[in-house]
Amino acid sequence: MITLHGFPTSNYYNIVKHALLYKEIPFQEHLIFTDNDKLLAVSPVGKVPAITTDEGVTLSESSVICDFIEEAYPDIPLYPESATERAIVRQIMKIAELYFELPSRRLIPYVFSGTQAPDTLKQEVRQVLARGIPALNQLCQFSPWIAGKALTMADIYMHYVNVVVIGCASTQLDWDVLAEIPGMKEWNKTMTQSDIAQKIEADRVANMPEFMTHIKAQIQAAQPK
Known part of the structure; x- marks a missing residue:
């Protein structure tokens, strides 16, 4: 059985978890936070998520894991058959990831601390988001799913990217980023209402107190003695 390593407050962890649940792949969860030496045994750079396969092989990086489970468990596909269409999904x-999630992620420390990010940082994040918006406007179909008639890995990926965009960029920048892409908010609501997404959200909420305790311990450890 696959073991999924990480923690439920991580959106990247939840991308993989959603894909595993959608594809009905049996797996077990191993709760482990970053800054844990044991994580290095399954993730070379100490990031989550990571998985241990049925064969005992460890893999990290969410996109790599998603590709692996698609190839290893093809019965319920999350990528189209056409090579071109698969490339569009990955695009x-x-x-x-590059123009929505990563810039928004820079604001996470300020969200957790309840403070406002510096204006210079906010401007940098805005500039990157402003590059992603027209690109996603051009690529996303919402007919009814992001890449067309079938739900794909792009839907799962984008949904959990939006968790960070909504929680960080939209609040810190006072900007309804998703509204800039027609159809995105309605599609995101549909994704949120799925049974899998609701289970993952419940697990995220349940894990939050333990995660915040871990974050506070990290902050205290980093303070000068």
Whole structure:
């Protein structure tokens, strides 16, 4: 059985978890936070998520894991059959990550501390988001799913990217980023209402107190003695 390593407050962890649940792949969860030496045994750079396969092989990086489970468990596909259409799905995922998730992630420390990010940082984040918006406007179909008639890995990826965009960029920048892409908010609501997404959200909420305790311990450890 696959073991999924990480923690439920991580959106990247939840991308993989959603894909595993959608594809009905049996797995077990191993709760482990970053800054844990044991994580290095399954993730070379100490990031989550990571998985241990049925064969005992460890893999990290969410996009790599998603590709692996698609190839290893093809019965319920999350990528189209056409090579071109698969590339489009991956293109949407990459743009969502580089131009939506990663810039928004820079604001996470300020969200957790309840403070406002510096104006210079906010401007930098705005500039990157402003590059991603027209790209996603061009690529996303919402007919009814992001890449067309079938739900794909791009839908799962984008949904959990949006968790960070909504929680960080939209609040810190006072900007309804998703509204800049027609159809995105309605599609995101549909994704949120799925049974899998609701289970993952419940697990995220349940894990939050333990996660915040871990974050506070990290902050205290980093303070000068």
